[in-house]
Amino acid sequence: MYFDIEKGDVRMIRALKLIGDYKQEISDENLLTQIVSNPNSNGKYNTVLIIVFKEEDGEIVFYDIEVEEFIEEKLEKYAYKYGSSRGGDLTPTCKITDLSKTFNKKFQYSIRDACENLEGENKNEKIILKIYDILQDEDNKEEIYNKLRKVNYDNNAILTIALKKEDELKYVGDFEEFTQSLMEKYEEKFYYKSSYCKAEQESIGEDNLCYVCSEKLDKTYGYVGTFAFYTLDKKGFTPGGFKRGEAWRNYPVCPECAKILDLGKDYLEKELSATFCGLNYFIVPKVIFNTHGEDREELFEMLKELEEHKKFSLQEDARKTLTAAQDDIFYVMSEFDNYVNFNLMFYEEQNSAFRILLYVEDVLPSYLQRIFAIKEDIEREGLFKELKGKDGIFDLDFKFNLISDFFYVNQRNRPDFTKQFLEIINNILTRRKISYQVLIDRFVAHMQEKFRNNKSIWFDNLKALMILKFLKKLDLLTATGEEELGVSSTIEEYREQIEEFLEQHSDILDSNVKRMVFLEGVLAQELINIQKRDRDGVAPFRPRLNGLKLNEKIVRRLYPEIINELEDYDKNLHKQLEKMIADYILESDFNQISNNELSFYFVTGMNQVHKFKFNNNEEGD
Ligand SMILES: [Zn+2]
Numbered sequence: 001m002y003f004d005i006e007k008g009d010v011r012m013i014r015a016l017k018l019i020g021d022y023k024q025e026i027s028d029e030n031l032l033t034q035i036v037s038n039p040n041s042n043g044k045y046n047t048v049l050i051i052v053f054k055e056e057d058g059e060i061v062f063y064d065i066e067v068e069e070f071i072e073e074k075l076e077k078y079a080y081k082y083g084s085s086r087g088g089d090l091t092p093t094c095k096i097t098d099l100s101k102t103f104n105k106k107f108q109y110s111i112r113d114a115c116e117n118l119e120g121e122n123k124n125e126k127i128i129l130k131i132y133d134i135l136q137d138e139d140n141k142e143e144i145y146n147k148l149r150k151v152n153y154d155n156n157a158i159l160t161i162a163l164k165k166e167d168e169l170k171y172v173g174d175f176e177e178f179t180q181s182l183m184e185k186y187e188e189k190f191y192y193k194s195s196y197c198k199a200e201q202e203s204i205g206e207d208n209l210c211y212v213c214s215e216k217l218d219k220t221y222g223y224v225g226t227f228a229f230y231t232l233d234k235k236g237f238t239p240g241g242f243k244r245g246e247a248w249r250n251y252p253v254c255p256e257c258a259k260i261l262d263l264g265k266d267y268l269e270k271e272l273s274a275t276f277c278g279l280n281y282f283i284v285p286k287v288i289f290n291t292h293g294e295d296r297e298e299l300f301e302m303l304k305e306l307e308e309h310k311k312f313s314l315q316e317d318a319r320k321t322l323t324a325a326q327d328d329i330f331y332v333m334s335e336f337d338n339y340v341n342f343n344l345m346f347y348e349e350q351n352s353a354f355r356i357l358l359y360v361e362d363v364l365p366s367y368l369q370r371i372f373a374i375k376e377d378i379e380r381e382g383l384f385k386e387l388k389g390k391d392g393i394f395d396l397d398f399k400f401n402l403i404s405d406f407f408y409v410n411q412r413n414r415p416d417f418t419k420q421f422l423e424i425i426n427n428i429l430t431r432r433k434i435s436y437q438v439l440i441d442r443f444v445a446h447m448q449e450k451f452r453n454n455k456s457i458w459f460d461n462l463k464a465l466m467i468l469k470f471l472k473k474l475d476l477l478t479a480t481g482e483e484e485l486g487v488s489s490t491i492e493e494y495r496e497q498i499e500e501f502l503e504q505h506s507d508i509l510d511s512n513v514k515r516m517v518f519l520e521g522v523l524a525q526e527l528i529n530i531q532k533r534d535r536d537g538v539a540p541f542r543p544r545l546n547g548l549k550l551n552e553k554i555v556r557r558l559y560p561e562i563i564n565e566l567e568d569y570d571k572n573l574h575k576q577l578e579k580m581i582a583d584y585i586l587e588s589d590f591n592q593i594s595n596n597e598l599s600f601y602f603v604t605g606m607n608q609v610h611k612f613k614f615n616n617n618e619e620g621d
Pocket of ligand 1: 214
């Protein structure tokens with residue numbers, strides 16, 4: 001009846017525990033920091049009004065109103081936690097909406113609720129109960145309210161109480177009596193679900209082993225859903241089947257571990273997460289699953305180092321990123337020595353359910369360095385430099401976003417190829433081959449659609465070329481159908497230039513048939529450009545390209561058609577290119593190439609026409 005926690009989840013739970021331990025060790029922050037909220041999260045509550053009490057001759061009395069500027073360092077002191085809209089907050093610290101309402105209602109409810117379980121057993125309890133009494137008294141209330149009213153401040157303010165001891169203030173957060181109930185409230189989520197039916201609301205196990213620390217404990221909780229990957233609300237948990245209240249049997253977590261996992265999650269989200277082409281990911285330094293001894297120290301060392309690297313690296317130039325995101329941390333990872341491996345977890349959070357999309361294991365820093373080196377190499381190629389864009393001249397940088405653009409990751413109203421994209425990313429990061437054919441098919445489908453809609457495709461084509469070159473250099477492409485290259489013929493000067501270009505890009509143009517169809521694309525675009533120039537932007541030849549859905553027959557048909565049309569313009573350059581194509585057609589093996597590849601290299605030729613120095617230098621469409 002019980003389900004298994006998935007492999008990725010188990011790793012995640014362990015990693016979270018370690019990271020949580022780390023977080024607890026490096027800071028004096030206690031759990032309270034995690035629990036309290038920031039009343040000034042919108043930056044508009046910059047004033048704190050404190051109703052100060054003090055001890056006088058053994059009696060607690062109202063002393064005065066003190067005003068201070070809100071500072072984040074005092075979050076634990078204020079110990080603010082929103083309660084409900086009609087009732088009070090969870091501690092006597094409230095955001096002021098309307099002074100009269102807040103002071104007379106919300107604030108009063110808050111302190112009343114906080115006093116509910118106090119019996120005056122110790123000194124603190126007595127103080128708090130006395131403060132409550134003072135605030136019940138109408139005369140006191142009026143005096144305090146009038147004083148509060150006179151305080152001037154900009155925007156909004158926060159209302160709280162404190163006790164003056166000598167010259168120091170003891171705040172709400174300094175009273176365990178107040179924070180204790182916060183802690184209890186916080187812990188409740190680990191074992192109590194108000195939305196479940198009565199019989200299943202509570203899940204507490206007794207005397208069993210904690211799933212996380214493996215210790216036998218008298219109390220374990222069943223609803224610890226740190227990341228909601230373990231969710232009991234999934235389908236299949238129908239009444240009569242698995243009793244959700246018995247969840248502690250399946251994934252029991254002791255109170256201490258439950259809190260540590262939360263700490264780990266908090267750290268992970270703040271320090272080790274980023275976005276990647278519209279997807280969220282965490283980097284999880286590979287943890288050796290022994291949670292004791294040296295490995296643990298090593299992990300802690302590494303997290304510290306990571307924090308430091310991150311501080312510096314992120315300020316460096318944007319070229320050192322593999323994604324368009326500001327928070328890209330790949331370069332940071334690449335700066336480590338190889339003793340550290342990284343695991344990457346791509347995930348999705350939807351309706352509070354957490355789904356791991358991809359778990360990439362063992363990414364080595366040295367390999368990331370290689371990726372960055374190749375990225376730089378490719379970016380230096382003339383093909384990608386000094387491009388004419390809408391906002392002027394620019395260079396194309398290699399980023400994984402170039403790939404995701406073809407796979408419509410998180411794009412509306414488009415087919416979603418996120419899964420294929422993630423597979424490609426997984427293969428790149430773990431050095432596995434990527435199907436050249438899958439890429440070509442996607443590139444071409446994307447460009448055909450834009451071509452049909454009369455949209456420019458030169459930039460898409462350039463991005464596709466960059467991706468192919470990048471992967472080829474990383475040696476990650478499956479066979480691209482290389483064959484013997486070269487055509488025998490007399491060499492003339494212009495032809496030599498063309499040959500040189502083909503040679504420069506022999507990583508991509510690696511067969512006769514690809515070169516042939518590439519050159520035919522060059523010539524076709526030349527013809528289209530001429531027609532457009534002569535006929536007010538209309539190119540009658542364009543529809544002959546069959547929406548860029550090419551095959552051998554069309555490629556063979558296009559050749560004489562282009563030549564016929566170009567005859568009127570009789571240029572020597574055309575003649576040489578025509579001759580070259582004819583030579584290549586003879587040497588081309590069409591069995592070696594798919595229709596999408598034919599289309600792809602044809603488009604590539606169309607988009608590189610300006611490299612062939614006809615008398616037209618436009619980019620084409
Ligand atoms: Zn435990």
